[in-house]
Amino acid sequence: MxxxxxxxxxxxxxxxxxxxxxxxxxxxxxxxxxxxxxxxxxxxxxxxxxxxxxxxxxxxxxxxxxxxxxxxxxxxxxxxxxxxxxxxxxxxxxxxxxxxxxxxxxxxxxxxxxxxxxxxxxxxxxxxxxxxxxxxxxxxxxxxxxxxxxxLEKNRDSDLILEASLLMKEGKGNISVAELSGKLGFSTRFVEKKFKQHLGLSPKEFSTILKIRNSVDEMTRMKQFHSMVQLALENGFYDQAHFIKTFSGLANTSPGKFDAEKFLLPFDGKGF
Missing domain, CATH: 2.60.120.10 (Jelly Rolls)
Known part of the structure; x- marks a missing residue:
């Protein structure tokens, strides 16, 4: 039991x-x-x-x-x-x-x-x-x-990470470091430094996580999707091969073999 x-x-x-x-x-x-x-x-x-x-x-x-x-x-x-x-x-x-x-x-x-x-x-x-x-x-x-x-003490770095995270979430991870930095009003080098300093991840790594989680949420919520190509393009990947390679590297399984029952996923069907 x-x-x-x-x-x-x-x-x-x-x-x-x-x-x-x-x-x-x-x-x-x-x-x-x-x-x-x-x-x-x-x-x-x-x-x-x-x-x-x-x-x-x-x-x-x-x-x-x-x-x-x-x-x-x-x-x-x-x-x-x-x-x-x-x-x-x-x-x-x-x-x-x-x-x-x-x-x-x-x-x-x-x-x-x-x-x-x-x-x-x-x-x-x-x-x-x-x-x-x-x-x-x-x-x-x-x-x-x-x-x-x-x-909790609000500070300049927490404000930067907050604004950057929300911008990336709003764009479902589909925002380049250059575009993100421009919206934040800082250089790409500065933004990359702050991400690594406070998250241990680069902005690119963080955005990849958001894109994969969005694709998982869609797959789990929809149960069926029109095509792997459509799922890849909607989540900001160049093509199906790029999506499968990135997904497999993060999730240890391909999107075609992904089984939600093998994962502890949130009840609301959403990542961050």
Missing amino acids: NLFNYRELAAAQELSKFVKKFWVLDNALNHSEFSNKSVLPNGCFNIAFISGNEIVIENKSGKTVLKEGIYLSCQLSMTIDVIIKPFTKIFLTQLYPWVPVMFSDFPFEKTADCYVPLQEINSGMSRNLAGIELYNEAFIVQFFQNHFLKY
């Missing part, structure tokens, strides 16, 4: 500009490990509260084991497979891409596909969460609703 449970909780209105959602991977009552599900990049960060035993995260580059604790899950550049050990639960707070720079000066340049203990990201927040019951969803939600905004 599979006792694993996936669920999502909405963030309160005052948090909704910073927190996309809360989501739970709950294997706490299961005697068996949970596996065979993948997670796609979506352009967001997550604060992960792991309780119980450990989880194992696998990607094309290797394997990461995370013990009980609180971590910042940084930007993903590739799909991961998640293995949750018996009697283990993960509660995640999904943050929009402009949020970490508002509460941390941690150097994110080389953190793509990394999981950093929260104490290294923001020691004050980590201290205030020390000793909490990591499985207690209500307490964690209450902490974010009552205290999280106090840690």
Whole structure:
């Protein structure tokens, strides 16, 4: 009997500009490990509260084991497979891409596909969460609703990442770095530097994630689409071959073989 449970909780209105959602991977009552599900990049960060035993995260580059604790899950550049050990639960707070720079000066340049203990990201927040019951969803939600905004400090870099992210989302990732930089009023070199500094991804990598997620959302929502060529062109790819190569590199499967049941996808059918 599979006792694993996936669920999502909405963030309160005052948090909704910073927190996309809360989501739970709950294997706490299961005697068996949970596996065979993948997670796609979506352009967001997550604060992960792991309780119980450990989880194992696998990607094309290797394997990461995370013990009980609180971590910042940084930007993903590739799909991961998640293995949750018996009697283990993960509660995640999904943050929009402009949020970490508002509460941390941690150097994110080389953190793509990394999981950093929260104490290294923001020691004050980590201290205030020390000793909490990591499985207690209500307490964690209450902490974010009552205290999280106090840690956020708007700054020039967060404004830049916010505006850039929204422009890229509006264009479904179909905007060149030159065009993006022009709209932001900065040089391409400056924008690339800030993306790498605060997201660990280049603007091109970030836009590719958005384009692939948009195509996944369309495939999942529509169930059927007119042609692979149409899907490729609508999502800003040069041709079908370019789309298939990029999709396969990010999702570890071709668009023709994509099976939504093998992925943990959001209930609203949307990436970032």
